[in-house]
Amino acid sequence: MENNTSNERESQEYKSTEDNSQLTNENINEEINNDTEFCTQCGTLNKKGGNFCIKCGSIMKSKSTSNNYVKETNNGYNKQTYDNYDKKEVESFVFKNTEYYMPKFEQMKSTGQQISWNWISFLIPSYWALYRKMYLVGLILLGINIILPVGPIITLSLNIVISVGFGMYGNSLYLTYIQRKLDTFKYLDKNMKDIAISKNGGVNLILPVAIASIGFIVIILGLLAIGMFAAFVYGY
Template sequence: MTYSNEDSLFCSKCGKSNDVGSLFCSNCGNSLKNEEIVEEVSTTQENLNKNQDVKTEYINDSSKNYTDEELSLFLEKNQLYYMEKFRVIESTGSKVSWNWCSFLISGYWMFYRKMYIQAILYIVANFVLGLIPFIGWIGNIALWICAGLFGNYFYLEHVKKQFCEISCADSSNRDMLIQKRGGTNIVIPIILLIIPVVIGIIVAMFFAALGTMSYYYY
């Protein structure tokens, strides 16, 4: 191998010091240029191998067992928004990422994104806090804010869990399972919106009928 510094090149054959830019050794005539090229190629190949190892390590990250195409298929709607939010969460390690939908319509949004367990727990917690005067109301406000701050993180964890369960299934049905477990469910949020309206109408009709009976009675 030819060793070099800023002022000289050393022949790998006899060790003679030569001027920088010399093509042949002044002592034995050994080609210095060819060995320098080999050294540069070897260094370049070594750097490429290191880059490839880093790339392979990133691809084989166990925390991400799905491709971007599969993630897009799972999300179904607003893919670009959530993929960007997930990328920021994973690259920075921060769980905080504001989501207006998870803040304003927390439980409905969770049902819409098929996070059923999270939605039920949120509604139960909201209901229990609502029974506690003052402190419970403050707790409800804190719960809304937390839903807005951590909604994207909770959704990312939900996505990872679903893909982990999908990976254990038959690979031939992978796309079908992704579509089935992912996507959105608009039916449950609509039902939850209709139920209070229906109850309100029934209660209003009941008191109206009660008032009419009282009028005739008197």
């Protein structure tokens, strides 16, 4: 009799413990789902809303952040980038001809539109990009002109497409470039940031002039070589 009573008591205690454990697990799962998130790098549980993991320091990318990013994207460009940019830093980065670029950037910021005509980027897109220190873009454009010519009509058509594209989207491309550069400086102190902006911003006149001069010399030498060859062959 006593053994039966003891067994029943142990069974009830075990059931109560199991129910409490299940309730605790449900509460933990609810807390994890609603108030926390796991770091994608180290797997540590973090409170939602934090920018960095409490253990490894990696940037936290929550689902809500991703949704906000998608909602704030307009025509393929992140409007939040416009809203958060520091006008003084952008102006310092541009350095030359700010009276032209800053109103253009402000207009893009207020409307969210990328199209803003630039005559210089339309007429000489590769040299404009080099002048504005967008070296990779400028060198790619020069490489296209050097490597890809397959015929006068196709080459002319390709150059027209590139020129029109850069005329329409050159300012937007330049602002995107500035923003990405400034994002890499955001953790620097003020003095180091000013130095970085001064070094990476502004313009580079020497490089495009040097490349244009070399191209001009190569063309002249090529014409002279053709003339001398023709004179040798035809006895002029």
